[in-house]
Amino acid sequence: MTDEPRLSAQEMIERLAPTLSRATRIRAVTALLAGVAGVVFVGTLWWSEPGPLPGRTHVAFGLFTVICLAWAAYGGWLLTRKVALFATDRVVAAWIGLVASLATTAAVVFVAAQRGAGVGLPLGAGLLIVAVASALVVRSHARRAALLRRLRELTGRDER
Structure with missing residues (x-):
């Protein structure tokens, strides 16, 4: 030994x-x-x-x-x-994308309303992008949770 x-x-x-x-x-x-x-x-x-x-x-x-x-x-x-990130990078990226899409949508809708243009198209397009970003946030959290569950099964430890 x-x-x-x-x-x-x-x-x-x-x-x-x-x-x-x-x-x-x-x-x-x-x-x-x-x-x-x-x-x-x-x-x-x-x-x-x-x-x-x-x-x-x-x-x-x-x-x-x-x-x-x-x-x-x-x-x-x-x-x-x-170190191993266990999909933390994807969670962070998804949240950046969601915040950016929400802020951009709000800015575009605000400018359209100020100019007197219709807000329907900017709002609809923005909400579509926000929906996709939201789905990516949910998916990234689910993937991270699955990886952490697998880590606990293999090692008996929890990495947060």
């Missing part, structure tokens, strides 16, 4: 598996680059607009900048993870 400490099943899995799969790394880099590119694009557009802008335009530019920053932060966070 050796004097080495025994490893749990989870510790063995973590040592054998890469920290992130290739697909997860690609998703992380894509989110990071798209978020940074969005911040640069929106920030440049916002900064270069001539003359004083209406308050709602500043709010819209700020909203889009925050959404892009959230995606960039998500990509950076995901790239720095060194």
